[in-house]
Amino acid sequence: MNASAPIKNTQAEDDLIARFDAGRDQLAGSADVSARREAAVGQIRDRGLPHRRVEEYKYSDLRAFMKSAAPLAPKADVAAARDVLQATDCFSGLDRYRIVIANGDFQPELSDVEPLAAEGVSLTDFNELLSGPDGATNLAFPKTGPQDGTVALNTAFIQGGVALSVGEGKVVTKPVEVVHVASAEGAAVTRSRIDLAKGAQLRLLETFIGDTGDGELNAVFDYQVADGATLATTRLVVGNARSARLLTSIATLGADATFKSLGFIAGTRFARNQQFVNFTGENSEAKIYGVSMAGGEDLADQTLIVDHAVPHCNSREFFKTVLDGRAKGVYQGRINVAPHAQKTDGEMMTQALLLSEEAEMANKPELEIFADDVLCAHGATSGEIDEDLLFYLRARGIPEAEARTLLVLAFLSEAIEEFGEEYVTEGLEERVRDWLASH
């Protein structure tokens, strides 16, 4: 089907088009950025929000989920944002730097700008990049094509974000948290760019707090990891938001680079964490982990495309999903190995633990290998809690609920431990316990 017939727009699509028309003048960017925004909203009008007949969204029908689209959130009130920050801390007790994005906008006065500068980290409002000459060159899109519906929805409405650069050889001593805060209801749409110069090292935390109401959260992170640099990032999508949580990573890795990421989803109505990883230099390594927990009517989608375009790179993908109620878990992972990408080592595993009979897991690990001298493997399992293990724990006096918690933690901690960023372990385990206690 080439020339697609015009579609009948849904309420949400009509709302989005109206949102764009109303906000066109406030949305930042040079002329080429505006053109890209127009094209993106045109894509939503012509093809609709991503839906189940688009292969990548087969299991996560955003078009069916979004009944309407709320307006963009208003500019943040700094005091209100500060209150939300004080009320919610995803990693309490962890010594770290903080960068705040409130209602879609970078907030220098709430961020550790100076201490970071002293560590060789500079921060810029992403809108400055968009408003500069050739602003659109800052709009990365997945290598698989610019058409991804989530990224288009982002491009159209970017309110702001942060550009963070770590200087050559700089090793940032503390983890850096980029926290998105909603201090008022409404959609939050952000772009951020994380640049690591040669040999730089950064440990990143990405968190999202506050209530966006009916507004979707759509954040795209563009990671540029130069030769010899190391980026470890932990993304935490938690809380019982009723609107869509749409997260995208686009990582570009140089030579001898290391990229590690863990995407953690818990208790969110509709969450999609999609990651696109591109190897552009040799001898690099990507380790991608996912931990999802979903109950009730939740949907938790972890989607991943790793492109091995050059030889001698390793990737490891390890995803864990726990489902209860009528929840749906999705894992779509694809490793592409280009014809000349010899000596690629790729190993992908996805495992699901089903706590109820109505829960459903869609596991879709795929390998597309065009080189002959590679080592690639994938596996997928789905299972229930082992009654014999449960009985053993209970026979030692551990009540059933606590025994189940131990076993779920044991299941998930395999991925968290292999990720190996110890400063997040405690915080993540606490979020697992929270979810088990409350969902």
Add this chain to the structure above:
Amino acid sequence: MLEIKNLHARIAEDETEILRGIDLTVKAGEVHAIMGPNGSGKSTLSYILAGKDDYEVTEGEILFNGVNLLELEPDERAAAGMFLAFQYPIEIPGVATMEFLKTAMNAQRKARGEDTLSIPDFMKRVKDAAAHLNVSMDMLKRPLNVGFSGGEKKRAEILQMSLLEPKLCVLDETDSGLDIDALRIVSDGVNKLRSPERAMVVITHYQRLLDHIVPDVVHVLSRGRIVKTGDKSLALELEKNGYADYVDAAA
């Protein structure tokens, strides 16, 4: 301490009857041995005592210190003082042994209305018990039973038993898979726990364990029934003549 009366039980799934009228009374301070051929229902009896729901009791009752045991959940039974040393201890990847011990000890204390153990107190108890049973700290750092040898698993069971200080210890073939030295260590560990307030049911296929843990009473279980009861000389007689007589007698 334990009164089993006319216990009939079957496998829940296919309704096969396994226990066919067991009567057994164990008083505080006593050690009872249950011997019997493979498949006679020894493990089934131990699982029913611990509360595994693969089995259905169709007749009879079990009183544990006067309480109807069958109405309690497995964890409630444990907190009330029931302990089963499993014939096949299970490996639980991802659950750290120390964390497990602490959780189990404190869960039982909580159920009994006692205070949580302080970390130093807990550590001291584990270290003392581990030293007696020749359990290395390295073993305790691993996930529960994961990668333990057969003998290590059995020692770990007795370690748990020592720490949980149960009132009734049921040991299901704790001797299987142990060499002579390990058998002595495990038996010493068990004997240390013998006391006038505590009872033990030692299930075994061979007489050899009973040289170390000397029983007050020996029962022969065959085809789901206790077919003979005697003193420790019964175990020696079985060792000499085998179970053939009893299998026929029960048929």
